[in-house]
Amino acid sequence: MAKVLGYARISTDDGQDIASQKARLEELGAVVVFADIGNGSTLHGRDQLEAALRLLEPGDQLLALHPDRIARDTASLLAVGKRVVEKRAALRIHDPAITFDGSDMMSEVLLTLFGMIGSMEKHFIRARQRRGIEAAKLKGAYKGRPATIDPAQVRELRDQGLGATAIAKRLKIGRASVYRALAA
Structure with a gap:
């Protein structure tokens, strides 16, 4: 049925x-x-x-x-x-x-x-969001998304001899994030 x-x-x-x-x-x-x-x-x-x-x-x-x-x-x-x-x-x-x-x-x-x-609706929402973020940045009220990865923790794991893939798996982050944290 x-x-x-x-x-x-x-x-x-x-x-x-x-x-x-x-x-x-x-x-x-x-x-x-x-x-x-x-x-x-x-x-x-x-x-x-x-x-x-x-x-x-x-x-x-x-x-x-x-x-x-x-x-x-x-x-x-x-x-x-x-x-x-x-x-x-x-x-x-x-x-x-x-x-x-x-x-x-x-x-x-x-x-x-x-x-x-x-x-179109999705485009307009994103455009309004971008304008709002730019206005907030000009006022100093927008600092971006808070960091979710601790570069010190990434460096510590690297110093322990772990490679980027192992660090990424342990911290449940992407390998590219590991490389960015190490470069920071």
Whole structure:
């Protein structure tokens, strides 16, 4: 029997609440709602979206409230749509109402359009963020992200005879970070 799987996403759990999305998806017929907390700019790390896609069977629907809950760019949105269609299921967006099952060119055009809008939105957010950072720097209020790597600790491990790869593994950082810390 065909089922509706809901998908919700918020960017951060800092002040955002996913409960309203879940409740609305359930009202719209989702038997289970998969929810991720993370950036919509990438599909990487979206474990719950992956789980929902794996569970889809022919005739099922993957339901999201808005296109930007799935992805904020055209390529990612269409990639998810393609994976859904490969399962012989449908991607359904509630607002605006789009059902993409691979049979209707207009729904693909709409997904493409809303992916482009998501890309523009992402661009504007980043531009505003850059302007805010520049203004804060001029006021002396922005010092950048705090250092997360202690160069002294990296040098100490190097003095103990460890190579960059071993240091990186021990500190759970990238090798390039080790080299930057040693050069500092």
